[in-house]
Amino acid sequence: MKRALSLIGAAVAAFLGSSAQAETLSIATVNNGDMIRMQKLAEHFTKAHPDITLNWVTLEENVLRQRITTDIATKGGQYDVLTIGTYEVPIWTKQKWLKPLDKLGANYDVEDLLPSIRSGLTTDGTLYAAPFYGESSMVMYRKDLFEKAGLTMPEAPTWSFIADAARKLTDKQNELYGICLRGKAGWGENMAFLSAMANSFGARWFDMNWKPQFNTDPWKQTLTTYLGVMKDAGPPGASSNGFNENLALFQTGKCAMWIDATVAASFVSNPAQSKVADKVGYALAPDNGLGKRSNWLWAWSLAVPASSKKGDAAQTFISWATSKEYLDLVAKEEGWANVPPGTRSSLYANAEYRKAAPFADLTLKSIQAADPQHPTVQEVPYTGVQFVAIPEFQGIGTAVGQAFSAALAGQMTADQALQSAQALTTREMTKAGYIK
C-alpha cells in the first residue's frame, strides 16, 4: 500500500514537473468561436514569450460561469486568466476579487476601447477587465422577403412596425415564421431579451426602493406584445429556443426577422453556414418612442483573479489577446470578417473591416445606443441593461425567465406569469434584505 502510494506520488510529481520550467497560465474561457480562434492563434503568443506556457479550460458558458464563480469565491486559485461578462465585473470588483489591469503595456491604447464597453469594466477610473469582444443586439431581417411583401425596414424601427411586419410575413404552411425571438428560460437567455425589450416599453426591474415592478403596466405591455407576436408569427417550440436554436432557424431560411446578439451577423452572413447569407439586412433594435431602444450590451472580457500568483504574465497575455495587433493577426490569418468585434474604435474606422463586415456600422451604433449606467426610462437603483448587477440576479432572473417561458409555452397567461414573477422576486429580495 505504501509503495503504491509513493508510486502514485512519483507519477504525479513527474506529471506536474513536465511544465515546471516555464510559467504556466491557466486560462478559463467560453467555447464560443472567437475564443476558440484565440486558442488556435495563441501559438503566436507563446512563440514571442517562450517563458510562458498556456493551459486552456474551455467550457460551455453556464458551466464556465459556475466553475469560475465557485473557484474565485472560495479562493480556490485554479485559474490565472478568467473570461467573464459585463455582469460579473462590477460585482467581483466590489469584492476585490480581481487584480487591477495596470500592466497592459505602453502600446495598449486604453483610449481606443469603445466608451460604453469600457465604462462597464472600469471602477473608480481603474480597468479591471479587458474586453475581448463586445456585442449589443439588433434586428436581422430577410431583405428578399421584405421586398416581396412590399415592406421597407427603417433603420430604427418601432415595435408596432416589427409586430405588424412579423404577422404579414408569416407563412406557417411553408415553415416561414415572421419573427424568431428567445424563449428558453434563463437570465442570460429569454430574460436578456425581455429585460432589454421592457426597457423600451418604459418598464424596469425595481423602483428606487428595490421593489419589483412586474405589477406595473409597462411590464404587462411588454409581455403581452411579446406573447402576442410570438403566438401569431413565431416558430413552434419557441419556449425552448435560445441563441443557437434561433440561429439555426434563421440560417435555414425559416425566420423573416430575428432580434438577437450583433455577433450573430457574422454567422448569418457567412455563406459556408447560412443559406440566406446574401439576403440579410440589419436594423437597430426596435423602440417605442420613449427614448430607450430594446438593445442590450455585453462584453466578454479577460480578467485576472486577485489570488493569482502569476499576475504579470497573465496581464501580458491579456494585453496580447485584446490588443490592436491581435485584431490584425486574426485579419491576416482568418480574414477581417472573423475579427472579434465590438471593442475598439479603430476597428470601426478601418476601411477593410467595414468592407468585409457589412454589419459593422449597425453593430457600432447599437453598442453606442446602450447605456448600462442609465438603462431605463425611469430612474433605477441598479446598473446593467439586460441584467441587474446584483449577486442575486442570476437566480431571480432565471426563475422569472421560467415563468415567462411557461407563458410562452401556453401553460399560464401573461397575468399569471407576471404575478408569479412579482411574488417570487419580492420573496427573494426580502430574503436577501433589500426590502425591509
Place this chain on the structure above:
Amino acid sequence: MATAHSRAAARLTMSPAVVLLLGWMLIPLAMTLYFSFLRYNLLMPGQEEWIGVLNYQYFLTDPAFFAALGNTLALVGGVLVLTIAGGIGLALLLDRPFWGRGIVRLLIIAPFFVMPTVSALVWKNMLMNPVNGLFAAIAKGLGLQPFDFLAEAPLSSIILIVTWQWLPFATLILLTALQSLDSERLEAAEMDGAGAVDRFIHIILPHLARAMTVVTLIQTIFLLSVFAEILVTTNGGPGTATTNITYLVYAQSLLQFDVGGGSAGGIVAVVLANIVAVFLMRMIGRNLDI
C-alpha cells in the same frame, strides 16, 4: 460460526469501508448543516450571519418546492414503471431464439454506456427539436404537425430520455433472472393446459419479483438525483414543470450562489432520501432475505 475471533475479524475488515463512508457522509453533512443556518451567499463573503431556520422556512414555502417534490416522485415512479415493464418485455423477447440474438442484445444494452449529458444533448438537439430534429422531420414526412416535446410534455420527455438510459440495466437483470427459471416448470404448466398469460402471471412474474426489487432499489438511488438530463434539456422549466428536488438545490447553490439556502435544501433532500431509504428497506426485507 460466529466465534469471538471472527466477530473481531469482521469488525476489523468492515471498518475501512465504514469509516470512509462515515467520513464522506458526516464531514460534508456537518458543514452543510452548519451553513444551512447562516445567511451565506458565496458572492458576498464576509457577511455571513446566523439566521436560524430562515433558510428552511424559505425553502419549504417556496412554491417550487411542492412542484419539485411531485416531479421527483413522478420522475422516479414513471421511469421505474417504464423500465420494469419494458425490461420484462425485452427480457422475454431476448429469451426466445431468433436470428442475430447476440447483435440485438448489444444494440439494446448500448444506451447504458452513454454519458447522461451526451444522451440529453443528443435527444434534445437532434431528435426532439421541433424544427431541426429527426422526430419533426418524420412527422413532417408523414404530413403531421411536429410535436414540441420539451415544451408541451416536458416531464414526460425527460422520463422518456431517462428511461432510454436505464432500460438496458433493467433488461439485463431481468433477463439473467428469467434465464435462471427452470424450463421444466413452464413445460409442466403448459402440459396442464395453462395459457401463455397464465404462465406469465403465475410462474414468470413471481420468479422475477426479486429481480424487480433489485432494479427498483438501484434505479431509485440513481433516479433521485437525476440532474444532468434536466439541466441540459429544460433547465427545470417551462415554469417548474421539470424541476426536481436536486435541480432546485442546484438553482439555489450554483445559480443564486446562496450557500445557506442551498444547504437547507440539501438537508431537506437528505431527509427525504432517508424516508425513501426506510421505505425501500421495508420492501427489500420482504423480497430479499438479507
Place this chain on the structure above:
Amino acid sequence: MARAATNRQKLVVTLIAWTIGIVIFFPILWTALTSFKTEAEAIASPPSFLAFHWTLENYTEVQQRSDYFLHFWNSVVISVGSTLIGLMVAVPAAWSMAFVPGKRTRDVLMWMLSTKMLPPVGVLIPIYLLFRDFGLLDSRIGLVIVLTLINLPIIVWMLFTYFREIPGEILEAARMDGAGLRDEILFVLLPMAVPGIASTLLLNIILAWNEAFWTLNLSASQSAPLTAFIASYSSPEGLFYAKLSAASTMAVAPILVLGWFSQKQLVRGLTFGAVK
C-alpha cells in the same frame, strides 16, 4: 409442418427484435452519422440518412482544439483507479457481511446505500473548500478519492450479494487448515468469486466513466476527464451539432466498446442476488 411453424415464428420474433433493437440503438447511430456531416448538413431538413458528403473535418477540428488523449487518459485513470481502490476496501467489508453476518449487517448495508441518495449539489461547496485546503483541486488523486467514495456502496453491495452464494463451509475448511484471514480472502474466496468481481469492476468503471458532476466541478485543466471535454463542445454561440456529435462519439466509444466486448462478464455477476 411443425418445423415450418416454428421457423415462421422465429422469423416474426427476429423482425420484432431487430426493429426494437434498432430503434433503441438509433440515437447513438444517429450521433455517429451526424459526426461525419458538415455543420450545415447536420441541421438540414429533411435530414439525409446516408447520402451526405462524408467528412472527417469534425474529428480533425476536435483533436486540434482539445487534447483528447489527455482527457481520455484522465478518464481511464480516474475510473479504473477509483474502482480498484474501491474493490480493495470493499472486499473485506463484503466478506464480513456475507460470512459473519450480525444483527446490524442489513442496517449497515442500507445505510451505505442511502449515502448515495444525497444530492451532490448540496455538498459541493463544503467539498470544494476541503479540496482546496488539502490541495486536491484539479488533481486526479482527488477525483479518484471522490469517485471511490461515491461508488463504494454499490461495490460493497454487489460483492456481498455475490459472496453470499459461496458456501461458507469452504472458507471454514480453509480456516481449519490454518489459513489466516488474509489468505482466506485472497486465495480461497477471491478465486471463487472471479465472475462477481469482474462484473463489479466493469459496472463501476462504467459508472465512474459517466459521472459528470464531481468530475466536472473539481477539475480544471490537468485532471479534466472526458465529461469536461464534452462540456467544451455543448452549446457555444453558433452551429455545433456536428462537432458535438464527433466529440460525443469520441467520449462514448471507448466505454461502449469495452462494454460490448465484456458484456458476458458484465452480465454473469450482475444479479445483485436476484437469482437464486
